[in-house]
Amino acid sequence: MKKHNYEVKVEWTGNEGNGTLDYKSYNRNHTIIANGKYSEINGSSDPSFLGDKTRYNPEDLFLSSISSCHMLWYLHLCSVHKIIVTEYLDHATGIMQETENGSGKFTGVTLHPKVKITSLNMITKANQLHEEANKMCFIANSCNFKIEHKPHTSVA
Structure with missing residues (x-):
């Protein structure tokens, strides 16, 4: 049986200066990157969980x-x-x-x-x-x- 391996890098970009001091002190923005891919994906959490509605969750x-x-x-x-x-x-x-x-x-x-x-x-x-x-x-x-x-x- 063949196995396929996948790798992505997910980098949190939402530190607003205080890290995760409390639930509302940081944003959920992050970037998803895969080697050799043309572009990155800008992610966040769903707006219900304090995310940015303009980014993919x-x-x-x-x-x-x-x-x-x-x-x-x-x-x-x-x-x-x-x-x-x-x-x-x-x-x-x-x-x-x-x-x-x-x-x-x-x-x-x-x-x-x-x-x-x-x-x-x-x-x-x-x-x-x-x-x-x-x-x-x-x-x-x-x-x-x-x-x-x-x-x-x-x-x-």
């Missing part, structure tokens, strides 16, 4: 990881099954539930891919391939909750 990135991994597998499977996809747009949604102690976890994610293909005869198969893509997706296979799909497929 871990929950955004988690949801986008699920969505993009699914899309990449889906496009691969369509190409294998001779389904020509001309457009793909997903409006993924997720629910994170906070617990009494302040922690939390995602309890569900729904992908809403809008896909355009070239053949009317392939719409049923194109919709079915979302389930197969979910079975293949590395990120989905790492989650402990169900990922639902509500695709809308049309002809370009």
Whole structure:
């Protein structure tokens, strides 16, 4: 079995002079950098946790990881099954539930891919391939909750 290793550097940039003296004395801004990548990602926490709403938070990135991994597998499977996809747009949604102690976890994610293909005869198969893509997706296979799909497929 092949193993793949990944590395990122996460650097906190939110020290406002007093470090983490108390919960409100620092901001949550940080930078995510991976060697050889074109740009860095500016992150923070969700505004509910005193983060900067203009920056990506871990929950955004988690949801986008699920969505993009699914899309990449889906496009691969369509190409294998001779389904020509001309457009793909997903409006993924997720629910994170906070617990009494302040922690939390995602309890569900729904992908809403809008896909355009070239053949009317392939719409049923194109919709079915979302389930197969979910079975293949590395990120989905790492989650402990169900990922639902509500695709809308049309002809370009």
